[in-house]
Structure formats: structure tokens, C-alpha cells
Amino acid sequence: MPKVSTERIVRDKGQDTEFIFQYDVNVTKDGVFSTTLPSDVASRLELAGISLAQNRLGNKGYIESKTFDELIKRVRDIVDLYFSKELISEKIIIRYAIRTTCAYVLDKDGNIAPNGTYSPLGGAGWINGTVPQHASSPMPYGILAYCKPFVRRDYLYKNGKIKTEFVSNIDWRTDDLLESGVALKWLNDLCSICPPDNAPVQEIDYTEPVAAFFVQLIKSLCAINEKIKDFLDPVSIKTIAESNGRLLD
Structure with missing residues (x-):
């Protein structure tokens, strides 16, 4: 298929070049003009x-057309469509994921046992955490938590499609959506956090009480860490155990 020309698209947004690319225009023996945009x-x-x-x-x-000019117009129309988004919703949400791993037996009175061979626990049943865990899929017991505030923006395009954009690392000094939420700012300032593996990420609309709930969750996990991280060697564990101490009290 003979090439007719190479065309160039440059679209600026403010001071920045937002879209720039080249595409080849070809024509068939039947006079149909076409192009395939870069991947x-x-x-x-x-x-x-x-x-x-x-x-x-x-x-x-x-993209194809019966005339060269119409093909060029169709390419430009698609690029125009890309830039035609309209902001229809903007709000702060908190994205979160919590993963617990454990496997134990629980009877009707709430007593916990390591497995079902404990005869006093009549009518007992196996309990897992948030992910399946069994003999062929063992895991360490624990709790992993992720929570982070985002600005959620929903954009409507001319073709009726809606695209959702999540913006993290909110600038507390300039984003007026943040107002004066103390708990929200605390969550926004958390560092080095990401969702745990195999845990679905959910979202909830921000309110200050909701943010405070997640702050308390993270602080509780940090408090547990403070109580155990320096007492994990055999000597420390033996000393605490033989003095009838409780690690998490």
C-alpha cells in the first residue's frame, strides 16, 4: 500500500506539550486513504x-476515509475528543486494604484452639483470615493494613465515557479540598505504604471520623511493633515468659 505522506500532530496544554506524534497516510489502489496511529x-x-x-x-x-482531507480531519477529531474531558465530580476518598492471615478452631462459646482435635471444643469450626489458609497453603499469622487518601476526579468525555483519576500525595498547603482535617493530614503524610498482596483495594468517602478510624488502626499496629520489635531474641523471650510477663500488655 503506497505511502502518501507523514503527518504530525502537536497539541499543547498550557505551557506544556501534551500530545505529539507522527503517523503515515497510505492509499489503496481503490483510492481509500488510511492510517494506523502509533501504538x-x-x-x-x-x-x-x-x-x-x-x-x-x-x-x-x-482510521480510513475516502479522501485525504477527511482522513486528516478524523485524526484531529479523535485528538480533540481526547482533550474534551469535563470534570463532573471531585472529592477526597480513602483507599484501603486490610489482609489478615490465620487459621484456628472456634467453638460456639468463642473459645480458640489450634485445631479440631481439641475435644472440649464440641461443635467447633475452622476460621480463616481474609485469605484462604490451610495445610497446602500455609502462611505466617498476621495483619497487614493499607490506607491512603486520594483526590478522586471523574471526567466525562464527549463520547459518553467516564474516566476516573486518583491523585495521591496531596499538597496540604495548596489543595483547598483538604480544609483542616487533622486525621486526614496524618494519613496523607504516611510514608512507604502500599496495598498488601492478594487484598482487594476498596474506597470510602472521606469524613474526619473515617480518617480518624484509619489513623487509630495504623497507630495500633505501630504500638504492637513498639512492644515486640526489641524483644524477639531467645533471651528476651525467655526472660519475659519466666517472669509471667505479657508481651502485648
Whole structure:
């Protein structure tokens, strides 16, 4: 298929170059003009909720037209569509994930045993944490928690698609959405935190009491760490045990 020309798209947003790429225009013997947009451009457009056709090789971003000018216009229209988003919702949410791992037996009175062979626990049943855990899938027992505030922005495009964007690392000094939430700022300032593996990330609308709940959760885990991290060697454990001490009291 003969190449007619190479065209260039440059779109600026404010002071920055937001979109720049080149594409080849080809023409068939029947006079049909076509192009396939670069793969990175096609991916970017699809992430924005813009549907694209495929060429015969299965590559997204295929466009054709009966005239050269109409093809150029169709490419520009798609780029215009990419920039046509309208902010329809903006709010602060907290994204969180909590993973617990444990396996034990619990009877009807709430007594805990390590397994079902403990005969006093009649009618007992196995209890797991938030993920399945059994003999063929053993795990250490523990609790992992993740919580982080985000600004959630929903954008509506001309084609009716809605794209949601989550912005983290909120600038407390300049973002007026933050107002004066003390607990929210505390969560926003947490460092080196990410979701645990195999734990679904959920979200909840921000209120200061909700933020305070997660602050207390994180502080409780940190308090447990403070109580045990310096007493994990055999000598310390033996000293605490033989003095009838309790590590988490």
C-alpha cells in the first residue's frame, strides 16, 4: 500500500506539550486513504475511554476515509475528543486494604484452639483470615493494613465515557479540598505504604471520623511493633515468659 505522506500532530496544554506524534497516510489502489496511529498513542487514547478500530493485523488505531482531507480531519477529531474531558465530580476518598492471615478452631462459646482435635471444643469450626489458609497453603499469622487518601476526579468525555483519576500525595498547603482535617493530614503524610498482596483495594468517602478510624488502626499496629520489635531474641523471650510477663500488655 503506497505511502502518501507523514503527518504530525502537536497539541499543547498550557505551557506544556501534551500530545505529539507522527503517523503515515497510505492509499489503496481503490483510492481509500488510511492510517494506523502509533501504538503508544492508541493506548493513551483507549485509556481515556476512546474506542478505536483495528487494522487487519489487529493493531488498534486504524482510521480510513475516502479522501485525504477527511482522513486528516478524523485524526484531529479523535485528538480533540481526547482533550474534551469535563470534570463532573471531585472529592477526597480513602483507599484501603486490610489482609489478615490465620487459621484456628472456634467453638460456639468463642473459645480458640489450634485445631479440631481439641475435644472440649464440641461443635467447633475452622476460621480463616481474609485469605484462604490451610495445610497446602500455609502462611505466617498476621495483619497487614493499607490506607491512603486520594483526590478522586471523574471526567466525562464527549463520547459518553467516564474516566476516573486518583491523585495521591496531596499538597496540604495548596489543595483547598483538604480544609483542616487533622486525621486526614496524618494519613496523607504516611510514608512507604502500599496495598498488601492478594487484598482487594476498596474506597470510602472521606469524613474526619473515617480518617480518624484509619489513623487509630495504623497507630495500633505501630504500638504492637513498639512492644515486640526489641524483644524477639531467645533471651528476651525467655526472660519475659519466666517472669509471667505479657508481651502485648
